[in-house]
Amino acid sequence: MISAKLHPQRFLNGEVHDWYRIVLGYSDHLVGGLLDEFRLAPNDRVLDPFCGSGTTLVEGMKRGLRVTGLDANPSSCFAARVKTNWSVNPETLRSLLPNLHQAYQHKLKAKDHEVDPFYRYLSDTGYLRRWMSLKPARKIVALRRSIMGIRAPQAYKDALMLALVAETVDGSSNVRFGPELYCGKAKRDSAVFSQFETRVKKMCNDLILVNGTNHGAASVMQGDSRDCGSYTYRRQKFAALICSPPYPTEHDYTRNSRLELALLGYVEDRDTLRAIKRQMIRSHTKGIYAGDTDSALVKDHQRIQKLVAEIDKKALTKTHGFARLYSRVLCEYFGGLKRHFKSVLPLMMPGAMCAYVVGDQSSYLQVHIPTAELLADIAVDCGFEHVETRQWRIRWSTTMSRNIVENILLLKAPKERGRGTAVIR
Numbered sequence: 001m002i003s004a005k006l007h008p009q010r011f012l013n014g015e016v017h018d019w020y021r022i023v024l025g026y027s028d029h030l031v032g033g034l035l036d037e038f039r040l041a042p043n044d045r046v047l048d049p050f051c052g053s054g055t056t057l058v059e060g061m062k063r064g065l066r067v068t069g070l071d072a073n074p075s076s077c078f079a080a081r082v083k084t085n086w087s088v089n090p091e092t093l094r095s096l097l098p099n100l101h102q103a104y105q106h107k108l109k110a111k112d113h114e115v116d117p118f119y120r121y122l123s124d125t126g127y128l129r130r131w132m133s134l135k136p137a138r139k140i141v142a143l144r145r146s147i148m149g150i151r152a153p154q155a156y157k158d159a160l161m162l163a164l165v166a167e168t169v170d171g172s173s174n175v176r177f178g179p180e181l182y183c184g185k186a187k188r189d190s191a192v193f194s195q196f197e198t199r200v201k202k203m204c205n206d207l208i209l210v211n212g213t214n215h216g217a218a219s220v221m222q223g224d225s226r227d228c229g230s231y232t233y234r235r236q237k238f239a240a241l242i243c244s245p246p247y248p249t250e251h252d253y254t255r256n257s258r259l260e261l262a263l264l265g266y267v268e269d270r271d272t273l274r275a276i277k278r279q280m281i282r283s284h285t286k287g288i289y290a291g292d293t294d295s296a297l298v299k300d301h302q303r304i305q306k307l308v309a310e311i312d313k314k315a316l317t318k319t320h321g322f323a324r325l326y327s328r329v330l331c332e333y334f335g336g337l338k339r340h341f342k343s344v345l346p347l348m349m350p351g352a353m354c355a356y357v358v359g360d361q362s363s364y365l366q367v368h369i370p371t372a373e374l375l376a377d378i379a380v381d382c383g384f385e386h387v388e389t390r391q392w393r394i395r396w397s398t399t400m401s402r403n404i405v406e407n408i409l410l411l412k413a414p415k416e417r418g419r420g421t422a423v424i425r
Contacts, residue, residue, distance in 0.1 A: 023177040044239040054080030072279035075260035084218035090204035107142035139192035226339040244357035282332035294335030314365040326364040341382040348413035372407040
């Protein structure tokens, strides 16, 4: 049910999405297919409570939808906001480049990079030289400070900063993803500004394209998806939901975005990083805290408790301390998603379709965790209808040296809210 003025098929080469991508995110083609399958009408509302860098939001806007994103990671929220702000004039954005280059050259000559918070963070954490070599780091800092000082509306500064973030991570750093983060061969130098300029010009070309469509609108909020009702207006009901929550694996999602978080000023020390982690679904041992209680919500779930017993038995033979936390992570993870299902159901329209992209895991002592199956049980317990569990892809896990199945869990909000339907408490 796409308007004649909308042409999603014109966006086949990563337009807007390529401004910045998260390596663990799902594809825009997957989202586009689901949106088309759900047969949404223009101006329908769609929610992504784990929006990442905004793949669902951008695809929804192409189809004239009103989309809302929520994410605990502020750098992801920043990227999603920039990628869904199509009011930026491309010619005005392009016209900023000459003055920005002049300011950049001046900053390079000043050689005062050591006072910059981003440079200090790299140095203090030991990431300097490992994650980013000295010369590229100095150039990134000079360009960062030039963008912050340029005379332009905030929306234009944000667009320039996102281009810098993408260049820092994908172009000028030593960071590589496979999909886990690791350090590749050190780059002694990098053509930072020219590569950044290419990214900005790509933004301008994409903005010309999207402004030729009758596109939708987006809003992005930073917060905890376990309490969705606190971040959206309750009178706004959503016709669909598409998302990919964290997987229950020993993976710190903030580590893959640490350069972004530091570059944008969201992380300066352990306390600022910890505050971000506390708003996230628990999915790894380094993100477990003394006051966490989500595990209590699944203490009576027999299949989960059977997995807990199996993990705990294997953990007895291990000497490293993290093994004793594996079963705790599992319970906190599924308990956290139960909180999420309870909080999001009242926001959905009767009969609304919901798609959750999740992967099975065996990260905890080789114990197989059928994530989609367990989440289907939990969602039904919270009041959703289980429509289908559809295999999306099989990918090779370098960490586990085995294939990992990723599924699309399709749920439906009940057409009538009965006694079994969960409410926010």
